[in-house]
Amino acid sequence: MSASADTMHSELAHVVREVPGVAFLAPGLRSRLRALRATSPLARPGDDTPGITVSAPSGDTRTTVEIRLICRSDRRTLDTTRAVREAVSRHLATGYPGREFRIIVTVTGVT
Amino acid sequence: MTNLPPETRTDPDDETLPCGRLLSQVWADWEEGVHDDHTTQCAHCRLAVADLERLESQVRALDSDPAQQPVDAASFIDRVMDVVRLELRPGRPLPLGETDEDLRIMENVAARALRRAAEEVPGVRAGSCRLGGTPVDVDLSVHVPLTTPDVQALAQQIRDRVDVTAHERLGLHLGEINVRITDLVSEDEAAPRSAQEGSAP
Numbered sequence: 001m002s003a004s005a006d007t008m009h010s011e012l013a014h015v016v017r018e019v020p021g022v023a024f025l026a027p028g029l030r031s032r033l034r035a036l037r038a039t040s041p042l043a044r045p046g047d048d049t050p051g052i053t054v055s056a057p058s059g060d061t062r063t064t065v066e067i068r069l070i071c072r073s074d075r076r077t078l079d080t081t082r083a084v085r086e087a088v089s090r091h092l093a094t095g096y097p098g099r100e101f102r103i104i105v106t107v108t109g110v111t
Numbered sequence: 112m113t114n115l116p117p118e119t120r121t122d123p124d125d126e127t128l129p130c131g132r133l134l135s136q137v138w139a140d141w142e143e144g145v146h147d148d149h150t151t152q153c154a155h156c157r158l159a160v161a162d163l164e165r166l167e168s169q170v171r172a173l174d175s176d177p178a179q180q181p182v183d184a185a186s187f188i189d190r191v192m193d194v195v196r197l198e199l200r201p202g203r204p205l206p207l208g209e210t211d212e213d214l215r216i217m218e219n220v221a222a223r224a225l226r227r228a229a230e231e232v233p234g235v236r237a238g239s240c241r242l243g244g245t246p247v248d249v250d251l252s253v254h255v256p257l258t259t260p261d262v263q264a265l266a267q268q269i270r271d272r273v274d275v276t277a278h279e280r281l282g283l284h285l286g287e288i289n290v291r292i293t294d295l296v297s298e299d300e301a302a303p304r305s306a307q308e309g310s311a312p
Contacts (some may be wrong), residue, residue: 078207078282081214106204108218110224
Protein backbone atom coordinates (compact mmCIF):
# COMPACT_ATOMS: atom_id res chain seq x y z
CA MET A 1 0.00 0.00 0.00
CA SER A 2 1.38 3.43 -0.92
CA ALA A 3 1.83 6.14 1.69
CA SER A 4 -1.07 8.16 0.29
CA ALA A 5 -3.38 5.14 0.24
CA ASP A 6 -2.28 4.35 3.77
CA THR A 7 -3.13 7.90 4.81
CA MET A 8 -6.53 7.72 3.16
CA HIS A 9 -7.29 4.44 4.97
CA SER A 10 -6.32 5.91 8.33
CA GLU A 11 -8.31 9.08 7.74
CA LEU A 12 -11.39 7.18 6.64
CA ALA A 13 -11.13 4.76 9.55
CA HIS A 14 -11.14 7.71 11.93
CA VAL A 15 -14.10 9.33 10.16
CA VAL A 16 -16.14 6.11 10.19
CA ARG A 17 -15.45 5.30 13.84
CA GLU A 18 -16.75 8.75 14.85
CA VAL A 19 -20.18 8.15 13.29
CA PRO A 20 -22.90 7.41 15.89
CA GLY A 21 -24.15 3.85 15.57
CA VAL A 22 -20.85 2.41 14.33
CA ALA A 23 -19.50 -0.26 16.68
CA PHE A 24 -16.26 -0.96 14.81
CA LEU A 25 -14.82 -1.62 11.37
CA ALA A 26 -15.11 -5.22 10.23
CA PRO A 27 -12.00 -7.19 11.11
CA GLY A 28 -10.44 -9.13 8.26
CA LEU A 29 -10.08 -12.89 8.20
CA ARG A 30 -6.42 -12.70 9.17
CA SER A 31 -6.99 -10.60 12.28
CA ARG A 32 -10.06 -12.61 13.28
CA LEU A 33 -8.15 -15.87 13.14
CA ARG A 34 -5.19 -14.40 14.93
CA ALA A 35 -7.45 -13.07 17.68
CA LEU A 36 -8.55 -16.63 18.43
CA ARG A 37 -5.12 -17.46 19.75
CA ALA A 38 -3.42 -14.18 20.45
CA THR A 39 -2.09 -13.62 23.94
CA SER A 40 -3.05 -9.98 23.63
CA PRO A 41 -5.21 -8.03 21.22
CA LEU A 42 -2.32 -5.87 20.08
CA ALA A 43 -2.69 -4.60 16.56
CA ARG A 44 -0.27 -5.81 13.90
CA PRO A 45 0.92 -3.95 10.80
CA GLY A 46 -1.76 -4.07 8.14
CA ASP A 47 -4.49 -4.88 10.64
CA ASP A 48 -5.52 -1.36 11.44
CA THR A 49 -8.04 -0.74 8.65
CA PRO A 50 -9.19 -4.14 7.41
CA GLY A 51 -12.75 -2.88 6.92
CA ILE A 52 -11.80 -0.33 4.29
CA THR A 53 -10.95 -1.15 0.70
CA VAL A 54 -9.98 1.46 -1.89
CA SER A 55 -9.84 0.33 -5.50
CA ALA A 56 -9.99 1.68 -9.03
CA PRO A 57 -12.07 -0.70 -11.15
CA SER A 58 -11.15 -0.68 -14.83
CA GLY A 59 -13.71 1.13 -16.96
CA ASP A 60 -14.82 3.34 -14.08
CA THR A 61 -13.35 6.80 -13.70
CA ARG A 62 -14.33 6.78 -10.04
CA THR A 63 -12.30 5.36 -7.20
CA THR A 64 -14.35 2.85 -5.23
CA VAL A 65 -14.23 3.08 -1.45
CA GLU A 66 -15.86 0.16 0.34
CA ILE A 67 -16.49 0.36 4.06
CA ARG A 68 -17.32 -2.87 5.92
CA LEU A 69 -18.54 -2.33 9.45
CA ILE A 70 -20.39 -3.65 12.46
CA CYS A 71 -23.28 -1.47 13.63
CA ARG A 72 -24.73 -0.97 17.07
CA SER A 73 -28.20 -2.42 17.52
CA ASP A 74 -29.53 0.65 19.32
CA ARG A 75 -29.75 2.62 16.07
CA ARG A 76 -31.53 1.80 12.83
CA THR A 77 -28.93 0.15 10.62
CA LEU A 78 -29.94 2.09 7.52
CA ASP A 79 -29.56 5.41 9.34
CA THR A 80 -26.08 4.46 10.49
CA THR A 81 -24.96 3.42 7.01
CA ARG A 82 -26.34 6.63 5.50
CA ALA A 83 -24.51 8.68 8.11
CA VAL A 84 -21.29 6.79 7.35
CA ARG A 85 -21.65 7.41 3.63
CA GLU A 86 -22.29 11.11 4.19
CA ALA A 87 -19.33 11.48 6.56
CA VAL A 88 -17.01 9.66 4.18
CA SER A 89 -18.30 11.62 1.20
CA ARG A 90 -17.75 14.91 3.02
CA HIS A 91 -14.24 13.93 4.00
CA LEU A 92 -13.28 12.84 0.49
CA ALA A 93 -14.74 15.97 -1.11
CA THR A 94 -12.67 18.12 1.21
CA GLY A 95 -9.46 16.11 1.26
CA TYR A 96 -9.36 14.94 -2.34
CA PRO A 97 -11.00 17.67 -4.45
CA GLY A 98 -11.43 16.92 -8.13
CA ARG A 99 -11.52 13.16 -7.62
CA GLU A 100 -14.70 11.14 -8.02
CA PHE A 101 -15.57 8.37 -5.62
CA ARG A 102 -18.14 5.62 -5.41
CA ILE A 103 -18.83 4.83 -1.75
CA ILE A 104 -20.19 1.41 -0.77
CA VAL A 105 -21.13 0.71 2.84
CA THR A 106 -21.65 -2.93 3.86
CA VAL A 107 -22.89 -4.06 7.26
CA THR A 108 -21.26 -7.35 8.24
CA GLY A 109 -22.60 -7.49 11.78
CA VAL A 110 -24.90 -5.87 14.32
CA THR A 111 -23.99 -5.91 17.97
CA MET B 112 -32.07 -31.08 18.29
CA THR B 113 -35.35 -32.88 17.56
CA ASN B 114 -37.38 -29.72 17.97
CA LEU B 115 -35.68 -27.86 15.20
CA PRO B 116 -37.08 -27.57 11.69
CA PRO B 117 -35.54 -30.06 9.23
CA GLU B 118 -33.09 -27.57 7.72
CA THR B 119 -31.36 -27.12 11.06
CA ARG B 120 -31.09 -30.75 12.11
CA THR B 121 -27.86 -31.34 10.26
CA ASP B 122 -25.98 -28.15 9.62
CA PRO B 123 -28.03 -24.98 9.48
CA ASP B 124 -25.19 -23.15 7.78
CA ASP B 125 -24.66 -25.65 5.02
CA GLU B 126 -24.99 -24.10 1.64
CA THR B 127 -25.87 -25.33 -1.80
CA LEU B 128 -23.57 -23.86 -4.43
CA PRO B 129 -25.12 -22.47 -7.65
CA CYS B 130 -23.97 -25.68 -9.37
CA GLY B 131 -26.12 -27.74 -7.01
CA ARG B 132 -23.37 -29.27 -4.89
CA LEU B 133 -23.29 -28.87 -1.13
CA LEU B 134 -20.43 -26.70 0.06
CA SER B 135 -19.70 -29.15 2.87
CA GLN B 136 -19.34 -32.00 0.36
CA VAL B 137 -17.03 -30.01 -1.90
CA TRP B 138 -14.82 -29.18 1.06
CA ALA B 139 -14.87 -32.75 2.36
CA ASP B 140 -13.87 -34.09 -1.08
CA TRP B 141 -11.01 -31.63 -1.26
CA GLU B 142 -9.75 -32.62 2.18
CA GLU B 143 -9.89 -36.31 1.28
CA GLY B 144 -8.29 -35.80 -2.13
CA VAL B 145 -11.40 -36.91 -4.02
CA HIS B 146 -11.59 -35.33 -7.48
CA ASP B 147 -14.09 -35.70 -10.29
CA ASP B 148 -14.63 -33.98 -13.62
CA HIS B 149 -17.24 -31.64 -12.23
CA THR B 150 -15.10 -30.28 -9.40
CA THR B 151 -12.18 -29.73 -11.72
CA GLN B 152 -14.21 -27.75 -14.23
CA CYS B 153 -16.85 -26.02 -12.10
CA ALA B 154 -16.06 -22.38 -11.29
CA HIS B 155 -18.24 -22.47 -8.17
CA CYS B 156 -16.55 -25.54 -6.75
CA ARG B 157 -13.10 -24.18 -7.56
CA LEU B 158 -13.92 -20.92 -5.79
CA ALA B 159 -15.19 -22.83 -2.75
CA VAL B 160 -11.96 -24.84 -2.62
CA ALA B 161 -9.90 -21.66 -3.00
CA ASP B 162 -11.67 -20.24 0.05
CA LEU B 163 -10.76 -23.30 2.06
CA GLU B 164 -7.15 -23.20 0.88
CA ARG B 165 -6.98 -19.58 1.95
CA LEU B 166 -8.24 -20.53 5.39
CA GLU B 167 -5.78 -23.37 5.70
CA SER B 168 -2.87 -21.08 4.88
CA GLN B 169 -4.08 -18.65 7.53
CA VAL B 170 -4.26 -21.38 10.16
CA ARG B 171 -0.80 -22.70 9.21
CA ALA B 172 0.58 -19.18 9.58
CA LEU B 173 -0.86 -19.04 13.09
CA ASP B 174 0.74 -22.35 14.02
CA SER B 175 4.16 -21.01 13.10
CA ASP B 176 3.64 -17.74 14.96
CA PRO B 177 5.74 -17.69 18.17
CA ALA B 178 3.52 -15.00 19.66
CA GLN B 179 0.68 -17.48 19.99
CA GLN B 180 0.09 -19.64 23.02
CA PRO B 181 -0.76 -23.34 22.89
CA VAL B 182 -4.49 -24.01 23.00
CA ASP B 183 -6.76 -27.01 23.06
CA ALA B 184 -6.96 -28.21 19.45
CA ALA B 185 -10.65 -29.19 19.46
CA SER B 186 -11.85 -25.93 20.90
CA PHE B 187 -9.53 -24.01 18.58
CA ILE B 188 -11.01 -25.78 15.56
CA ASP B 189 -14.53 -24.97 16.76
CA ARG B 190 -13.64 -21.33 17.02
CA VAL B 191 -11.96 -21.35 13.63
CA MET B 192 -15.12 -22.82 12.11
CA ASP B 193 -17.19 -20.06 13.69
CA VAL B 194 -14.96 -17.55 11.97
CA VAL B 195 -15.24 -19.48 8.72
CA ARG B 196 -19.01 -19.29 8.84
CA LEU B 197 -18.89 -15.57 9.41
CA GLU B 198 -16.11 -14.70 7.01
CA LEU B 199 -16.39 -17.14 4.16
CA ARG B 200 -20.11 -17.81 4.19
CA PRO B 201 -21.80 -14.55 5.12
CA GLY B 202 -24.54 -14.98 2.52
CA ARG B 203 -25.30 -12.41 -0.13
CA PRO B 204 -25.24 -8.64 0.29
CA LEU B 205 -28.78 -7.25 0.42
CA PRO B 206 -29.70 -3.66 -0.43
CA LEU B 207 -30.44 -1.35 2.49
CA GLY B 208 -32.68 1.62 1.73
CA GLU B 209 -33.01 2.37 -1.97
CA THR B 210 -31.17 0.08 -4.38
CA ASP B 211 -29.05 2.90 -5.85
CA GLU B 212 -27.71 3.98 -2.46
CA ASP B 213 -24.85 1.44 -2.41
CA LEU B 214 -25.72 0.52 1.17
CA ARG B 215 -25.79 -3.20 1.96
CA ILE B 216 -26.26 -5.68 4.76
CA MET B 217 -25.02 -9.26 4.61
CA GLU B 218 -27.77 -11.87 4.40
CA ASN B 219 -26.79 -13.71 7.57
CA VAL B 220 -26.83 -10.54 9.63
CA ALA B 221 -30.32 -9.60 8.45
CA ALA B 222 -31.55 -13.20 8.79
CA ARG B 223 -30.43 -13.34 12.41
CA ALA B 224 -32.40 -10.17 13.23
CA LEU B 225 -35.51 -11.46 11.46
CA ARG B 226 -35.36 -14.86 13.16
CA ARG B 227 -35.14 -13.09 16.51
CA ALA B 228 -38.15 -10.95 15.54
CA ALA B 229 -40.20 -14.05 14.70
CA GLU B 230 -39.32 -15.56 18.06
CA GLU B 231 -40.74 -12.52 19.84
CA VAL B 232 -44.13 -14.07 19.07
CA PRO B 233 -44.81 -16.31 22.10
CA GLY B 234 -44.06 -20.00 21.52
CA VAL B 235 -42.52 -19.52 18.08
CA ARG B 236 -39.14 -21.07 17.23
CA ALA B 237 -37.45 -19.94 14.04
CA GLY B 238 -35.42 -22.28 11.86
CA SER B 239 -33.84 -21.34 8.56
CA CYS B 240 -34.30 -17.85 7.15
CA ARG B 241 -33.29 -17.20 3.56
CA LEU B 242 -33.39 -13.80 1.94
CA GLY B 243 -32.94 -12.65 -1.63
CA GLY B 244 -34.27 -10.66 -4.56
CA THR B 245 -35.21 -7.01 -4.93
CA PRO B 246 -37.22 -6.12 -2.98
CA VAL B 247 -35.95 -8.73 -0.58
CA ASP B 248 -38.15 -11.80 -0.21
CA VAL B 249 -38.03 -13.80 3.03
CA ASP B 250 -38.46 -17.57 3.39
CA LEU B 251 -38.73 -18.37 7.07
CA SER B 252 -39.30 -21.78 8.67
CA VAL B 253 -40.85 -21.92 12.12
CA HIS B 254 -42.15 -24.29 14.75
CA VAL B 255 -45.30 -23.15 16.52
CA PRO B 256 -47.13 -24.43 19.60
CA LEU B 257 -49.38 -27.46 19.15
CA THR B 258 -52.08 -25.54 20.99
CA THR B 259 -52.19 -22.69 18.46
CA PRO B 260 -55.91 -22.03 17.86
CA ASP B 261 -55.45 -20.26 14.54
CA VAL B 262 -52.27 -21.08 12.64
CA GLN B 263 -53.01 -18.59 9.86
CA ALA B 264 -53.40 -15.78 12.38
CA LEU B 265 -50.16 -16.75 14.06
CA ALA B 266 -48.35 -16.79 10.72
CA GLN B 267 -49.67 -13.29 10.07
CA GLN B 268 -48.41 -12.17 13.49
CA ILE B 269 -44.97 -13.52 12.59
CA ARG B 270 -45.05 -11.74 9.22
CA ASP B 271 -45.99 -8.47 10.89
CA ARG B 272 -43.21 -8.78 13.46
CA VAL B 273 -40.64 -9.60 10.80
CA ASP B 274 -41.80 -6.72 8.60
CA VAL B 275 -41.67 -4.19 11.44
CA THR B 276 -38.16 -5.30 12.44
CA ALA B 277 -36.90 -5.19 8.86
CA HIS B 278 -38.25 -1.69 8.39
CA GLU B 279 -37.68 -0.10 11.80
CA ARG B 280 -34.51 -1.81 13.03
CA LEU B 281 -32.67 -2.50 9.79
CA GLY B 282 -34.16 -0.32 7.04
CA LEU B 283 -34.62 -3.25 4.69
CA HIS B 284 -37.47 -3.15 2.15
CA LEU B 285 -39.11 -6.55 2.10
CA GLY B 286 -41.14 -8.12 -0.68
CA GLU B 287 -42.91 -11.36 0.16
CA ILE B 288 -42.60 -12.82 3.63
CA ASN B 289 -43.21 -16.55 3.33
CA VAL B 290 -43.68 -18.27 6.67
CA ARG B 291 -43.44 -22.05 6.50
CA ILE B 292 -44.70 -23.88 9.56
CA THR B 293 -42.66 -27.05 9.65
CA ASP B 294 -43.92 -28.49 12.94
CA LEU B 295 -46.40 -28.11 15.75
CA VAL B 296 -44.70 -28.72 19.07
CA SER B 297 -45.99 -29.18 22.62
CA GLU B 298 -44.82 -26.69 25.21
CA ASP B 299 -42.42 -29.10 26.91
CA GLU B 300 -40.76 -29.79 23.54
CA ALA B 301 -40.04 -26.14 22.98
CA ALA B 302 -36.55 -25.95 24.45
CA PRO B 303 -35.04 -22.55 25.11
CA ARG B 304 -33.25 -21.07 22.12
CA SER B 305 -30.00 -20.85 24.08
CA ALA B 306 -29.82 -24.65 24.24
CA GLN B 307 -29.86 -24.88 20.47
CA GLU B 308 -27.63 -23.52 17.75
CA GLY B 309 -27.11 -19.81 17.75
CA SER B 310 -25.58 -18.82 14.44
CA ALA B 311 -27.88 -20.21 11.79
CA PRO B 312 -28.79 -17.70 9.10
